[in-house]
Amino acid sequence: MSTAVIDVNDLKTYFHTEEGVVRAVDGVSFRIEPGRTLGIVGESGSGKSVTSLSIMRLLASSAQIESGRIALLRRDLVRLPEPEMRSIRGKEISMIFQEPMTSLNPVFTVGDQVMEAILLHQKVTKAEARQRTIELFKEVGIPNPEQRVDSYPHQMSGGQKQRVMIAMALSCNPKLLIADEPTTALDVTIQAQILDILRKLRDERGMAILFITHDLGVIAEIADDVLVMYRGEEVEYGPVLEIFANPKHPYTKGLLACRPRLDTPYRLLPTVDDFMTVRVVEGRLEITEKQLDAMRLNELKTHGRGRLLHPLSELAAMGHAVAPIAPGSARGSATMPSTVDPTQRNPPAEPGATKDVQYIPEGTKPLLSVENLEVHFPVRRGLLARTVDHIRAVDGISFKVYRGQTLGLVGESGCGKTTAGRATLRLVEPTGGRVWLDGVDVASLGSADLRQMRRRMQIIFQDPYGSLNPRMTVEAAVTEPMVIQGIGAGRQDRRDRAAALLEEVGLQTVHLRRYPHEFSGGQRQRICIARAIAVEPEFLICDESVSALDVSVQAQVLNLLKRLQETRGLTYIFISHDLSVVKFMADMMAVMNAGKIIEFGPSEAIYRDPREEYTRKLISATPNDDLDHIRQVVAQRERTWVSRK
Amino acid sequence: MTSYLIRRLGIGVITLLLITFLVYGLVRNIPGTPFTSDMAQMNPSKMMSPEAVEKLNRLYGLDKPWYQAYFYWMSNVVRGDFGVSYSRNNKPVGTLILERMPATLLLSSTSLVLAYLLSVPIGLWSSARADSVSERSVSTLLYMLYSLPAFVAALYLQLLFYVKLDWLPLYGMTSDDYATLSTSGKAWDLLKHATLPVICFTYGSLAFYSRFIRANMQEVLRQDYIRTARAKGVAPRTIIWKHAFRNTLIPFVTLVGLSLPGLFSGAVILEQIFSWPGMGRLYFESIGQRDYNVIMGLTLMFSMLTLAGQLLADILYAVVDPRVTYN
Numbered sequence: 001m002s003t004a005v006i007d008v009n010d011l012k013t014y015f016h017t018e019e020g021v022v023r024a025v026d027g028v029s030f031r032i033e034p035g036r037t038l039g040i041v042g043e044s045g046s047g048k049s050v051t052s053l054s055i056m057r058l059l060a061s062s063a064q065i066e067s068g069r070i071a072l073l074r075r076d077l078v079r080l081p082e083p084e085m086r087s088i089r090g091k092e093i094s095m096i097f098q099e100p101m102t103s104l105n106p107v108f109t110v111g112d113q114v115m116e117a118i119l120l121h122q123k124v125t126k127a128e129a130r131q132r133t134i135e136l137f138k139e140v141g142i143p144n145p146e147q148r149v150d151s152y153p154h155q156m157s158g159g160q161k162q163r164v165m166i167a168m169a170l171s172c173n174p175k176l177l178i179a180d181e182p183t184t185a186l187d188v189t190i191q192a193q194i195l196d197i198l199r200k201l202r203d204e205r206g207m208a209i210l211f212i213t214h215d216l217g218v219i220a221e222i223a224d225d226v227l228v229m230y231r232g233e234e235v236e237y238g239p240v241l242e243i244f245a246n247p248k249h250p251y252t253k254g255l256l257a258c259r260p261r262l263d264t265p266y267r268l269l270p271t272v273d274d275f276m277t278v279r280v281v282e283g284r285l286e287i288t289e290k291q292l293d294a295m296r297l298n299e300l301k302t303h304g305r306g307r308l309l310h311p312l313s314e315l316a317a318m319g320h321a322v323a324p325i326a327p328g329s330a331r332g333s334a335t336m337p338s339t340v341d342p343t344q345r346n347p348p349a350e351p352g353a354t355k356d357v358q359y360i361p362e363g364t365k366p367l368l369s370v371e372n373l374e375v376h377f378p379v380r381r382g383l384l385a386r387t388v389d390h391i392r393a394v395d396g397i398s399f400k401v402y403r404g405q406t407l408g409l410v411g412e413s414g415c416g417k418t419t420a421g422r423a424t425l426r427l428v429e430p431t432g433g434r435v436w437l438d439g440v441d442v443a444s445l446g447s448a449d450l451r452q453m454r455r456r457m458q459i460i461f462q463d464p465y466g467s468l469n470p471r472m473t474v475e476a477a478v479t480e481p482m483v484i485q486g487i488g489a490g491r492q493d494r495r496d497r498a499a500a501l502l503e504e505v506g507l508q509t510v511h512l513r514r515y516p517h518e519f520s521g522g523q524r525q526r527i528c529i530a531r532a533i534a535v536e537p538e539f540l541i542c543d544e545s546v547s548a549l550d551v552s553v554q555a556q557v558l559n560l561l562k563r564l565q566e567t568r569g570l571t572y573i574f575i576s577h578d579l580s581v582v583k584f585m586a587d588m589m590a591v592m593n594a595g596k597i598i599e600f601g602p603s604e605a606i607y608r609d610p611r612e613e614y615t616r617k618l619i620s621a622t623p624n625d626d627l628d629h630i631r632q633v634v635a636q637r638e639r640t641w642v643s644r645k
Numbered sequence: 646m647t648s649y650l651i652r653r654l655g656i657g658v659i660t661l662l663l664i665t666f667l668v669y670g671l672v673r674n675i676p677g678t679p680f681t682s683d684m685a686q687m688n689p690s691k692m693m694s695p696e697a698v699e700k701l702n703r704l705y706g707l708d709k710p711w712y713q714a715y716f717y718w719m720s721n722v723v724r725g726d727f728g729v730s731y732s733r734n735n736k737p738v739g740t741l742i743l744e745r746m747p748a749t750l751l752l753s754s755t756s757l758v759l760a761y762l763l764s765v766p767i768g769l770w771s772s773a774r775a776d777s778v779s780e781r782s783v784s785t786l787l788y789m790l791y792s793l794p795a796f797v798a799a800l801y802l803q804l805l806f807y808v809k810l811d812w813l814p815l816y817g818m819t820s821d822d823y824a825t826l827s828t829s830g831k832a833w834d835l836l837k838h839a840t841l842p843v844i845c846f847t848y849g850s851l852a853f854y855s856r857f858i859r860a861n862m863q864e865v866l867r868q869d870y871i872r873t874a875r876a877k878g879v880a881p882r883t884i885i886w887k888h889a890f891r892n893t894l895i896p897f898v899t900l901v902g903l904s905l906p907g908l909f910s911g912a913v914i915l916e917q918i919f920s921w922p923g924m925g926r927l928y929f930e931s932i933g934q935r936d937y938n939v940i941m942g943l944t945l946m947f948s949m950l951t952l953a954g955q956l957l958a959d960i961l962y963a964v965v966d967p968r969v970t971y972n
Contacts, residue, residue: 058875091876101867106968107891117877152967168877 004031004071004094005208006055011068011525013047013054023283024050024063026232030225032176035641037204039223039240041213041255043550045523047232048212049291049405052178057085057208073175091121094169098181100161104153110164114171121172131167136167140197151251158413159190163197167326168200177202180212187412187577192621195221203640214550216259217623220244220630228252232287240633245627250276250289257292258555260584262607262622268562269555269584270299304566306356306492308405308587309602312393319611320601329589357602366400367438367571368424368539374432375416375423393419395595396433399587403538406572406605408586410579410618416595421541424573425457426450438540455485458532462544464524468516475512478531479503485535501530502558505560526560533564541573546581558585579622591615650972653959657952664948665941666715672932672940673711678702679731680934705731718941719847726943728938732931738942742924748818749916749923751839751909756846764851768893773885776862784859791852795845795911799918802841814838814918842919846911850904857900861893866937895966902958906951 013025027048032038042048053059057077070077072092077085097103104113109435111133118129130149137145140163153161162182169177173478179198183191199222202209211222211424219226219240226243228236228251236249247253254272271622274296279286282577309315376390394416401407409417422428424435426442435442437457445453458481461467468477478498479488488494499509505526516524525545532540542561546554564570574585582603591614599612610616680701694700702708705719720733727738758769767783774780781834806813814820818838826834865871866889873886912925920926924943931939963969 056876058872086878086880088878089876095873095876097873099869103868103873105874105888105892107895107966108888116874116879120878154968165873168873264785425691 003033003113005034005073006210007031007069007071007074008051008055009069009071011051011054011070012066013050013063014066015023015060015063016567017062017314023232025054027068028227028229028234029068030227030234030237032208032210032225033174034175034208035202036224037202037209037222039211039213039219040229041216041226042229043214043552045231046229048229049180050232051229052180052210052212054177055176056089056093057082058089061571069166086119088499090174091116091172093176093178094172094174095178095180096162096165096169098184100158100165100185100419103165104161107155109150110156110161111151111152112342114149114164114168117168117171122493132171133167133619134469136171137163139201140164140167140170141193142167158186159193162186162194166194166197166201170205173205174207176208176210176302178210178212181214182211183218184213184215188579188623189412189617191218191623195623196221199504208573209590215538215623216244216256216551217625219631221623224634228255230287231555232439233285235287239634241627242628244625244630247380250287258552260555260558260580261582261625262619264580264584266300267302267304267306270297270300270557271559272552285369286417300634304562306358307602307604308358308360308402308430310400310402310405310588311360311362311364313565314400315359315602320605320626326435333440360402360405364387365400365439366436367403367405368401370400370424370433370437371398371436372433373420373423373435375419375428376431388551392595394430397590397592397597398433399588399590399597400575400598401539403569403590404565404569404570406574408582408589409573409575410577410582410591411590412577412618415592418543420592421459421543421573421575424539425459427459437642439518455487455535456537457541458537459534459541459543460525460528460532460545462547464548465516467528468524470516473512474498474502474507474514474516474527477516477527478512478534481531481535496573498530498534501534502527503556504533504564505530522557525549525553529557529560533568533570536568537570539571539573541575542575544573546579547576552583560584578617579607591618650956653956657956660952661945661948662719665719665945666712669715669718669782669937669941669957670711672935672937673714673934674908677935678707679705679937693726730931730936730939732934732936733939733949738938739825741927741939742946744920745924745927749912749925751835752842752846752915752921752923752963753875753912755839755843756850757904757908758845759847760854764854764858766849767855768862769842769885769890771859772862772889773881774864775859785858786788787852787855790848791856793849795849796914796918798848799841799845799915803898806841813840816918818922843889845915846908849911850907854897854900858893858897861896862889865889865892889959891965895962896906898965901961902955905954906947909947909950915947 001537006077008031009029011025011028012023015022015024020135022241028047028051030038030040040048040051041454047048050059054061054065055277057065057080059065061191066080068078072088077088080088111130114133114136115126119126120123122129124132133149137148142148142160142163148160153164158166165182177198180260182198183194186194190212195218198209198211201207209222211219213219223240223479226236226238226240228243228249229232230251236243236247236252241498243252244256247256251272254270257270257275258272260266260269260361270292274290274292276290277288279288287303306467310318315410373394374396376392378387379389379391380386382389396421397416399407409420411417419428423430424442426445427437430443433443437453439455440615442450442453472480475498478501479491482488482494482497488497495512502509502511507526507530509529511523516527519527525548528545544563546557550555561572562585565572575583576582586603587603589599589606590597591599591606591612593614599606599615606615607619610619678698680698699708704712709717712790718728725739727742729735729737733741767787771780771784777813802918803815807815814837818835820826820834820838823831823834862885871884871888874884878889909925912923913928914925915921916923916925917929924946927939930936931943957970963971
C-alpha cells in the first residue's frame with residue numbers, strides 16, 4: 001500500500017543540554033513518494049535541519065531520537081545499526097548542504113571526492129569511477145568535466161562547487177535526496193540554475209527530494225508539498241498551492257505576508273506577530289491567532305511616504321521621464337508628478353492610497369554625490385612584487401543621493417557593491433574619483449577632519465554576530481562612538497542617551513548591561529543600528545544589513561529602518577543582493593555588475609521595465625511565489641506525473 | 646616558485662647579517678676578553694701583564710672597535726674562514742664544529758623523529774576517543790609533562806636510573822672503555838648513554854605536538870566537509886585518517902620550522918647537564934671563555950639552520966595545502 005520512499009511518523013528529536021531538554025523536533029510526520037518534492041520551510045531554530053539530520057542519523061552526540069519512526073522503503077532507520085546505516089548514507093539517501101564553500105574538503109580534488117562516494121558503494125574500478133564522475137559532471141552542467149575533475153575546491157566558484165556536491169549526492173542513484181538550504185549561499189541567477197538542475201534530475205531519475213529552506217519563494221519554485229515548521233513543531237502540511245493560496249495556520253499566514261515581495265502593496269511589512277501570539281505553557285507552545293484588523297492593514301499600506309525620486313529633470317536625463325507608468329496600473333506608482341518639499345512628508349490624504357510619488361525639487365543640492373569612484377586593487381607578481389594588473393572592484397561609478405532618499409545598490413556577489421559602499425565612507429581608500437558629502441570632498445579630508453565627518457555618515461554591516469565585540473557590553477558598544485565624537489556630557493548622560501536609543505530601536509534599557517551573546521541575530525542588528533545612530537548621522541549605509549536574518553525578523557528590521565528614516569530624516573544607501581528587499585526599501589536603484597553601475601533609475605521603473613539584459617536576468621531569476629505561477633508549475637507537474645505513470 | 650625562493654633567500658641573507666651583527670656586538674661588549682677571563686679566575690698569579698694582553702689583542706685584531714672587527718670576521722666568513730678558537734689551541738672553528746656536530750645531531754634528530762612519530766598516533770587516538778576516561782588521563786599526563794622543565798626532569802631521571810637503579814650511566818656519551826668494545830658493544834654503550842638525554846629532549850615536544858594535533862583535529866572534525874564525508878557513508882576511521890588528518894597536517898608542518906630553534910637552545914642546557922660532547926656544550930663553554938670566533942661560528946650555524954627550517958616549513962606548507970601557491 002505504501003509507495004512512499006520515506007515515511008516519517010511522529011518524529012521527536014531532543015537535545016539534552018546542561019540547561020535541560022530542548023525539543024528540537026517535536027512530533028513531525030510526513031511522507032514523500034518517488035519523484036515528488038517535499039519542502040520543509042521554517043526559520044532558524046525551527047528544527048528543519050535537525051529533521052534531516054535525524055533521517056541521516058548524523059545528529060550531534062547530545063541529540064537523540066526520542067521516539068517516532070523513520071521508514072525508508074518500509075525499513076526502519078531509527079533502530080538500524082550504525083554500519084548498516086553507513087551503507088544507506090550516500091547510497092539510498094544522500095545530502096547536499098547550504099555552504100558549498102566549506103562542504104568540500106579543501107585538500108582533495110573534487111573528482112576524488114565524488115569518486116570516493118562511488119567507490120564506497122559500488123563495485124567498480126577506479127577508472128570506471130572516474131569515468132562515471134566525468135559523466136555526472138556533464139549531467140550537472142560543469143563545463144570541461146575532463147579537466148575539472150582534477151580541480152581543487154578553491155579553484156571553483158560557489159555555484160560550481162554546489163554542482164559538484166549535487167554530482168556527489170547523485171553518484172549512487174539515491175532514492176531520496178535531502179537538500180538542506182542548497183541555494184541560500186548562492187546568487188539568485190546561480191540559484192535559478194541549481195533549482196533547474198535539481199528539478200531536471202528529479203524528473204529524470206524519479207527520486208524523491210526533501211528540500212529544506214527558509215525561503216518561501218524557493219519552495220514555491222520546487223516543492224509539490226510543503227511542511228511548515230515552527231519551534232520544532234509541524235504547524236501546517238499540505239500541497240504547495242493549498243499552502244500559498246489558503247494558509248490555515250497563523251504562522252504560515254505571517255510568514256507569507258512578511259516577505260517583501262517584488263509586487264508588495266505594503267509600505268511597512270506585516271510581521272508574524274501581527275498574526276499570532278505565542279505563549280509557552282508547561283514547556284509547550286500555545287499559539288493563538290490574531291486577526292490582522294483593517295486598521296493595522298491600512299496602517300501598513302499607508303504609513304510613511306511613498307517614493308522620493310530624483311528631480312524630474314535628472315530623471316528625464318536618465319530616460320525615466322515623467323510618469324512612465326499608466327496611473328492605476330497593478331504594480332503602479334505615480335499618478336501625477338507633483339513637486340513637493342521633501343522635508344514635508346504628509347501622509348496621503350486618502351486612506352488606502354499607496355501610489356504616490358514625490359520628487360526632489362529642481363535645484364536641490366544632493367546630500368551625497370559620487371563621481372567616477374574607482375577602487376582598484378593591485379595584482380602583484382614576480383621577484384620584485386611589481387604590479388602587473390589591477391582588479392577593478394569598483395570601476396568608475398557615479399550617483400547622487402538626495403536628503404531623505406534611499407538609494408538601493410543591488411548586484412550579485414563580487415559586483416563591487418560592498419566595496420563601493422566602503423569607499424564612499426573611506427573605509428577603503430578609493431583609487432580615483434570624488435565623493436562629495438554636502439559639498440565637502442571626503443577624499444581630500446585629513447584624518448582629523450575625516451573623524452569629524454564620520455559623525456555624519458555611519459554604516460551597518462551584514463553580520464550581526466561578527467560586528468559586535470563580544471567582550472563589550474551593549475552600553476559600551478553604543479556609547480563608544482559618542483565618546484569618540486565627543487557627544488554627551490559625561491558618562492551618565494551618554495548612558496541615558498544609549499538607553500533612549502535602545503528604546504528607539506525596540507530594545508529595553510535593561511539590555512544596556514548585557515553582552516552580545518545574550519541576544520538573537522535580530523536583536524544584535526538592532527544594537528548595531530543603535531550604535532550607528534548614536535552619533536546622530538545624516539547618512540547611513542546598510543550593507544546587506546538584513547541578509548543574515550530570518551524573514552520575519554528581517555521584516556521587523558526593515559520596518560525599523562523605515563521608521564528611523566522618517567523620524568530622523570535619514571538618508572540611506574541600502575546595499576543588498578536581494579532585489580525584492582532593495583525594491584521594497586529604495587526610492588532609486590542602481591544595478592551593479594563587474595564594478596560598474598549598469599542601470600540607474602527609480603526602483604519601480606527598473607523593476608517594471610528593466611532596460612539591461614543583466615537586470616532582466618536578475619529579476620527573472622528571483623524566485624516567484626505568485627499564485628498564478630505556482631498554479632502553472634503545479635499543473636505542469638501533474639501533467640508530467642500522469643505521463644510518467 | 647623560483648622567484649619566491651630567490652626572494653626568500655635574499656631576505657634570509659639580510660636576516661643572517663643582522664643576527665650576526667647584533668650577536669657580535671653583544672658578545673664583544675661582555676666584560677673580559679679571551680685572554681683575561683679564564684686564567685685570572687683560576688690563578689691570580691698567572692694573570693698576564695697588561696702589555697702581554699695588549700700584544701695578544703693586537704695580534705688577534707681585538708684592539709679594533711667591535712663593528713670594525715665584525716666586518717673583518719664577516720669578510721673572512723664569506724671566504725670560508727671562520728677563524729680559530731682562542732681557548733682550544735688555535736684549532737680552526739670549522740673543524741671544531743664539525744667534530745662536535747655528530748653528538749648533537751644524534752640527540753636532536755633522534756628526538757625530533759621520535760616526537761613526530763609518536764605524537765601523530767597519540768594525537769589521532771585522543772581525538773578519536775575524545776572525552777573517554779583513558780583519553781582524559783593521557784591528555785592530563787601529557788599536559789603535566791609539557792609543563793615540567795627538561796632540566797628538572799633530567800635530575801630526577803639521573804637520580805632514579807643511576808643512583809637508585811643503576812641501570813643507566815650518569816653522564817657522558819661513552820664509557821671509559823669504549824675504545825675496547827666490539828661494534829655491537831659500542832652501539833649498546835652509546836644507546837645506554839643516549840637514553841636519558843633523548844627522553845629529556847623528546848617528552849616536552851611530544852606532549853606539545855600531540856596536544857596540538859588533538860586540538861586541530863577537534864577543530865577540523867567540526868568542519869562542514871567532515872559532515873559531507875559522513876553523509877557519503879565514509880567510516881569513522883577513514884574520516885579521521887583521510888579527511889581530517891590531511892587538514893591537520895597543514896598547521897602541523899609549519900611547526901617543523903618553528904621547533905628547530907627550541908632544539909638548539911635545549912641542547913645548550915641538556916648537553917651541559919649530561920656532559921654530552923656536542924655543540925650545545927661547546928656553545929656554553931665558549932661563552933664562558935669569550936671565545937668569540939667559536940660563539941660566532943655556532944651562532945651563524947644555528948641561525949642558518951633556523952632560517953632553513955622555516956623555509957622548509959613554508960615549502961612543505963605548499964606541498965600539503967593545494968590552496969597555497971608561491972608566486
